[in-house]
Amino acid sequence: MARIVMKFGGTSVANLDRIRRVAALVARQHAQGNEVAVVVSAMSGETNRLVGFVDDISDDSRLGGAIDDEYDAIVASGEQVTSGLLSIALRRQGVNARSWQGWQIPLQTDGTHASARIKDIETLAFNQSLKDGIVGVVAGFQGISPLGRVSTLGRGGSDTSAVALAVALKADRCDIYTDVDGVYTTDPRIVPEARRLNRIAFEEMLELASQGAKVLQTRSVELAMNNNLPIRVLTSFRGVDEPNPGTLVCSEETIMEERVVSGVAFSRDEAQISLLRLSDVPGVVARVCGVMADANISVDMIVQGTSRREDSANLVFTIGRRDLEKTLSALEENKGKIGFDGLLFNDKVSKVSVVGIGMRSHAGVAHTMFSALAERNINIEVIATSEIKISVLIDSDMTELAVRALNGAFDLGAK
């Protein structure tokens, strides 16, 4: 007997037939003698419908955030409906079940509406209900604020609800059901021979997730890592009796296979900025980052280099492409303050990264990576490294070529 939290996203509960299939998956776990809590998202499309109402009635302004409390009360209703429907579907299949809204558990959050953070989960009543053999079906994505209002955790928050609940309930594992059957070495749409990983370390998952391999919400992985709670990612689109091993996201120690690189991630949504002829190099990075932070823009890769003229230097950094216009005007406005003389930008760049905890102890990863790219004549604009990741910025047109080359170089294809 184990205690399991199962989470189903919007596509898994998109309509009543899918909700019935989800009920069958839950019923199977329950029939095996497990204590089961389920966390559900809104039926897909429902959150967008509700957000559309809010945007329309607030004239798209959302009144500068001054209606976030009501936004939460409205949007949280989507998960409420799904949790009720799944409870009925379970009872229809003979399984004792009941729905729980955020305020009923209660799942306490801070007072930041529309992107609240979980503060505490009271488990007394919920625990007893599980022990009584009742499946607890929790409306994900929502909680209750210190003032007793409904709060939501922001988009993707149901993953975080599920992991936080699993931690609070001391669950044995958290199974995240989604529309893919696990975590892949790279995007199978680009590299058909990409391989599903049986296991991946939390740290690797974080580096992959923040880069486009968007299977799990970053906050949920961090939470699982901090509490050493294994997460299994698997698909809800297989029958109860079909094999569905998924990918286990777990601590490094639990991973037995020797592997230097686990995956190749990429993001096309990048833009590169070069500031030329900086007058005063010491402190310039801090000034640039200050200007960007004031404009609420995240800066990613940063490289300082010396230009050919000896008395000046260049600074190169990347931002999200959607922030390009905002960035350019912020830099122009602060040209004097920062102290630069010229500006170039390139919005046709991609970031490609190899990720793997084995890198720490294995030399030669960088050499393998750069050789593979050089063989295909792919120019590298910027390089950034962390303990378990090497990222390069390249011409966007080269993205697929680079991803395939790296997948081959690190032997990440199907065996």
Added chain:
Amino acid sequence: MARIVMKFGGTSVANLDRIRRVAALVARQHAQGNEVAVVVSAMSGETNRLVGFVDDISDDSRLGGAIDDEYDAIVASGEQVTSGLLSIALRRQGVNARSWQGWQIPLQTDGTHASARIKDIETLAFNQSLKDGIVGVVAGFQGISPLGRVSTLGRGGSDTSAVALAVALKADRCDIYTDVDGVYTTDPRIVPEARRLNRIAFEEMLELASQGAKVLQTRSVELAMNNNLPIRVLTSFRGVDEPNPGTLVCSEETIMEERVVSGVAFSRDEAQISLLRLSDVPGVVARVCGVMADANISVDMIVQGTSRREDSANLVFTIGRRDLEKTLSALEENKGKIGFDGLLFNDKVSKVSVVGIGMRSHAGVAHTMFSALAERNINIEVIATSEIKISVLIDSDMTELAVRALNGAFDLGAK
């Protein structure tokens, strides 16, 4: 300055444009210095959509009521969305407002899901919020059960929410906005010269409402009567500056006009049953009512008469037409127990009633009524009387003729 509860039904908040118009009506009351609480229904069609989900996932059985708790959790979300949207619309118009769900007030109900009764309304926090000048927008139709689950009051329950809230808040009045501009002497679709009543007594409203003039839910009128809270019925489909007097439903003492009859009500959904040659008259009515009660069928008009044969008697009564088949089989099954020898039924009958508190002190109402019907050769099958109502059962084809005749006889047309 007054304290007002305003209630808006589903057609009044059917879409975002109508919600904006409702916000304008509320803003006007607030601008006049009043403390305003608003009770809203779900956007029309929304409750049906949600109930459709429930029926589908429970295979139309609703599992014999064993899912009523989840039905409530699902269906209550409709009002939750409207209350949030109206709060946003009010803020958009510069009015401080916030939504309240049943559990937030809290509005305590009993544990009968899907048709709960209100037990208590805690007003401490809500009161303070009103005093702070914040419009309280309440999700109607819902409360919280003794076990902390969401409960609903059953269809039409938003009227009851509004009146109960008005009583608990010691409001000066409760304004029920709907899609008609008041209560009429009879159905204007049948009698074009039917007149809007300026005032009507609670008792008269109860007799009219239970009969087809379905403007207000019966329970809400009873509650208002027991607490002597005036209700104003008016339309939400007029502009803020257009006259909109509506109809005041109030105590008899408040009504100044001398009026013997206030309205003519009718119902076409009747069926008449005649039991022939009853063997044992004493106790037979009790036995018939017992059989009907066991089958969960309401019996309305009951008349005992003697037939031409001296040793036996007839019993005539009416039921709702939808219960006819159930009634016939219940009676056949219990033929021996009841002791009758023949059965006739007629499902082409209507009930027409005149209602008025003035009847108590005025003789001659019955005479005027029966003369008016006789003049038009309308046969009366059954007569039933109460203190403030006389009802007759007639051939369905004669319904409109009878209603028009009575409207004329009691001078209820437009002046």
